[in-house]
Amino acid sequence: MAAGVLDGKATAAAIKGELTERVAALAAQGQVPGLGTVLVGDDPASHSYVGGKHKDCAEVGITSIRRDLPAAITQEDLEAEIESLNADPACTGYIVQLPLPDHIDTNRILGKIDPAKDADGLHPTNLGKLVLNVSDPMDSPLPCTPHGIVELLLRHDIDLKGKNVLVIGRGVTVGRPIGLLLTRKAINATVTLAHTGTRNLDALLAAADVVVAAAGQPHMVKADQIREGAILLDVGVSRVEDPQTGKRKLTGDIEPEAAHRAAWMSPNPGGVGPMTRAMLLVNVVEAAERAAGVGPAA
Numbered sequence: 001m002a003a004g005v006l007d008g009k010a011t012a013a014a015i016k017g018e019l020t021e022r023v024a025a026l027a028a029q030g031q032v033p034g035l036g037t038v039l040v041g042d043d044p045a046s047h048s049y050v051g052g053k054h055k056d057c058a059e060v061g062i063t064s065i066r067r068d069l070p071a072a073i074t075q076e077d078l079e080a081e082i083e084s085l086n087a088d089p090a091c092t093g094y095i096v097q098l099p100l101p102d103h104i105d106t107n108r109i110l111g112k113i114d115p116a117k118d119a120d121g122l123h124p125t126n127l128g129k130l131v132l133n134v135s136d137p138m139d140s141p142l143p144c145t146p147h148g149i150v151e152l153l154l155r156h157d158i159d160l161k162g163k164n165v166l167v168i169g170r171g172v173t174v175g176r177p178i179g180l181l182l183t184r185k186a187i188n189a190t191v192t193l194a195h196t197g198t199r200n201l202d203a204l205l206a207a208a209d210v211v212v213a214a215a216g217q218p219h220m221v222k223a224d225q226i227r228e229g230a231i232l233l234d235v236g237v238s239r240v241e242d243p244q245t246g247k248r249k250l251t252g253d254i255e256p257e258a259a260h261r262a263a264w265m266s267p268n269p270g271g272v273g274p275m276t277r278a279m280l281l282v283n284v285v286e287a288a289e290r291a292a293g294v295g296p297a298a
């Protein structure tokens with residue numbers, strides 16, 4: 001069996017097409033959405049992600065506001081940047097690229113973001129709404145990667161009702177919040193969260209109808225560990241040196257060979273990554289629509 005491809009690149013392109021119309025409608029009212037990015041330091045991977053986000057913005061007509069800051073910036077100066085984006089009417093949504101340097105208190109920074117401009121959905125108020133189950137795209141933003149995964153499955157007509165989902169990894173951006181979405185009544189999956197303290201990963205994988213691998217451990221999930229016919233979402237991104245070429249290569253958390261046994265698998269790259277970026281744009285457009293007092297196009 002060869003797995004169906006959960007094509008994040010094509011799905012993200014479709015979503016961007018839809019967003020282009022909503023951005024044009026906002027622009028016609030003089031309310032062009034603007035995405036801000038705050039990038040601290042010169043990590044090449046972070047620079048490449050942020051560059052990708054601005055390229056996406058240009059494609060759909062969202063204005064880019066870019067703040068690239070030195071690694072040595074103080075907590076105080078970084079907080080001042082946050083305040084200035086909160087006050088900037090051209091910036092309708094923004095993100096602070098993670099991770100921040102060790103001397104910065106990340107939670108304090110995320111807490112300073114105006115929740116109405118939180119394009120990542122990682123502000124405590126918005127995460128709180130997700131827990132309270134009042135978070136709705138029309139009300140507050142959802143975290144981009146979990147939302148992207150749900151949208152990717154939805155647009156491939158995959159129903160998770162009653163399915164056993166194993167999430168691997170308890171990070172704040174993916175592993176922790178995704179179960180809150182997947183266990184909503186509208187989706188109704190049963191979710192298990194595995195992490196480094198989990199002892200029986202083999203047994204959990206063998207029982208999983210769906211695996212969301214978000215641990216950031218290259219190829220930790222092996223083809224022979226998954227159930228025949230499972231649905232696999234490969235979230236992790238690591239850069240691993242290829243022993244043959246010496247070049248660093250993007251490597252997911254799931255062995256690509258697992259596709260031979262799976263029913264569906266998201267490629268990596270080209271799967272969850274582009275969906276994460278698309279959902280960031282969705283959050284920016286929805287924040288701008290809320291600010292402008294208009295609903296999304298039906």
Ligand SMILES: Nc1nc(=O)c2c([nH]1)NC[C@@H]1CN(c3ccc(C(=O)N[C@@H](CCC(=O)O)C(=O)O)cc3)C=[N+]21
Pocket residue numbers: 048049052095096097098099120144237250268269270271272273274276277
């Ligand atoms: N505040 C914040 N928000 C984030 O959303 C955030 C973050 N910090 N820090 C780092 C992670 C990582 N992340 C990715 C997004 C897209 C791709 C992506 O589009 N990848 C392409 C390949 C890109 C390439 O070739 O480098 C793909 O999967 O096809 C990857 C990784 C967002 N993150």
